[in-house]
């Protein structure tokens with residue numbers, strides 16, 4: 718790849734959506750976090766697992782196979798078992814089109830205020846706003862990072878699918894968790910669109926997060942794409958269900 722290639726449109730990705738694309742014969746995962754877009758190699762550097770279904774939290778993606786975590790902006794590996802980074806690609810948004818360039822490349826300049834002018838290119842991870850200045854609000858908003866991610870994941874692990882008796886994280890039902898100050902956005906799915914436990918799982922997920930002192934509100938969005946498959950479960954969950 719020598720120049721920026723058009724790979725998708727903004728409207729193809731939901732606020733926390735993702736899309737696998739092939740760029741220069743390399744699988745690349747495009748991830749949207751709010752109004753920002755990231756592109757990383759869609760191959761875990763540990764053992765080759767596609768990251769497509771990995772959980773996205775606070776600008777990091779977790780490999781669904783053994784749990785290695787990578788920074789979506791830089792591709793850096795953040796925990797074992799990964800010992801090497803994955804490639805990250807610069808992303809440029811022009812109107813409704815998303816372009817991906819070679820690693821390290823600088824997006825081409827765009828005409829200012831010309832017809833069809835390109836919007837500013839987001840370059841930083843989401844900024845968490847300062848804690849509320851409301852009088853009496855003594856709970857600070859935590860910095861996004863691995864610790865906050867683990868706390869949010871632990872909270873959601875309290876929610877158990879009543880039919881399978883396995884928590885929703887180990888079942889692989891949660892696709893993304895994002896924080897904007899004290900509001901948490903979760904995209905999750907169900908084991909089937911007709912799952913009768915859906916409303917209960919959604920409600921319990923919301924309550925589990927809103928019980929945290931630094932969370933004012935949790936917005937849980939059910940998505941059916943990509944559909945859930947047993948491959949999304951952790952090895953431990955598969956063991957519990959006798960799936961090998």
Ligand code: FES
Pocket residue numbers: 761762763764765766780781782783784785798799
């Ligand atoms: S293949 Fe990704 S952590 Fe092992």
